[in-house]
Amino acid sequence: MAIDVSRARAQFPALQRTVGGRPAAYLDGPGGTQAPESVIDAMAGYMRAGGSNHGGPFATSRETDAITESARSAIADLFGATAGEIAFGQNMTSLTLSVSRALGATWKPGDNVVVSRLDHDADVWPWVIAARDAGAEVRWIDFDPTDGCRLRTEMLDELIDDRTRLVAVTHASNAVGTIPDVRAVIEAAHAVGAFTYVDAVHYSPHGLVDVVDLDTDFLVASAYKFFGPHTGCLYGKREVLETVDAYKIRPAPDEPPDKWETGTQSFESLAGVAAAVDYIASLGSGETRRDRIRTAFTAIGAHERELAQRFLDGIAGLPHVTLFGRNVADGRTPTFAISIDGIHPDTVAETLGDQGIFVWSGDYYAVEVIRRLGVADEGGLVRIGFAHYNTLDEVDRVVAALAALSL
Ligand SMILES: Cc1ncc(COP(=O)(O)O)c(C=O)c1O
Secondary structure, three states, rough: OOOOOOHHHOOHHHHEEOOOOOOOEEOOOOOOOOOOOOHHHHHHHHOOOOOOOOOOOOHHHHHHHHHHHHHHHHHHHHHHOOOOHHHEEOOOOHHHHHHHHHHHOOOEOEEEEEEEEOOOHHHHHHHHHHHHHHHHHHEEEEEEOOOOEEHHHHHHHOOOOEEEEEEEEEEEOOOOOOOOOOOHHHHHHHHHHOEEEOHHHHOOOOOOOOOOOOOOOOOEEEEHHOOOOOOOOEOOHHHHHOOOOOOOOOOOOOOOOHHHHHOOHHHHHHHHHHHHHHHHHHHHOOHHHHHHHHHHHHHHHHHHHHHHHHHHHHHHHHOOOEEOOOOOOOOEEEEEEEEEEOOOOHHHHHHHEEEEEOOOEEEOHHHHEEEHHOOOOHOEEEEEEEOOOEEEEEEHHHHHHHHHOOO
């Protein structure tokens, strides 16, 4: 089953906007995907119905309880988990800081944690700070800039040992699009009894997340990257959520998943989270929602690979454009980091922005990636990312705009 892109696009009000008389080409780079009408309706519906805090003995509170449950079971279907293993928070960064604080409290001098240079800083610095506080060592998995920014999993043997407490790795790089061999990282970590923490923020709109297949202890995503609102989503294996002490205040529940949630949640966002997962499922087919999500990602993957190949073929003919990352459509997301000879990345982003093509420049918080690529002093790179609702015509439009930047 292929994606009906026109039908999908028609559901996104923001995709109907124009900039300077031209249709806006929303790419996923500008800090999130757009939301379909069903997500917007669900959020507004919650607010209109007079939502209130959870756990009270009256209708609006019971409705909030039901919405929280439906959001948990939706994310459980998105990740292949169970609802009791899903907690929400303000965003991925806050959730990760909170988990790092809890895990870090158990670390001692002589312990070590392993992070990767391919990761967004939100899956790097919380662990570095926690290690620093505990007097533990930080070790780095490198990536190979000369080999499509591949994560160097061959380093795992020398990095991971019986004092390794945690290994954090991204499911896909938000800067260069690499999809690393996450399973290899998790197997190596588990071989020594270390916890694993997977950042699926960038991966989750592009591919199927399967926490059982990965066998990870933790995994995080952010709903605004998968067609929903600004809310962070945390998965933790049930026994891990149960046994690890959360940093929490006294009245908060002691049981998971609630003990991992701080304060009052954005319940209107949770209404939107469930609707976002239903939107993804609507792109697929099958009996259960998980089946529909699985088939949806098969279709999303096929369409996005076509977009990626078109983009790669297009820039291959532009000598003033340099690609940083894998130059084939598989093994990566359709998100590309490029530089343009002689033009600052901010100027490129501004020029494209004036034409209604929304892309990002700089490091997009992937601090280590940009440093490792040696481009931090030149203002980083331009990031151009496509999502399933983008068309081949939009890719051609972006390539034509890049072609016109030749000095
Ligand atoms: C790969 C990746 N990880 C983490 C984050 C941080 O997510 P949040 O904004 O929900 O804190 C982002 C945001 O862009 C990201 O792309």
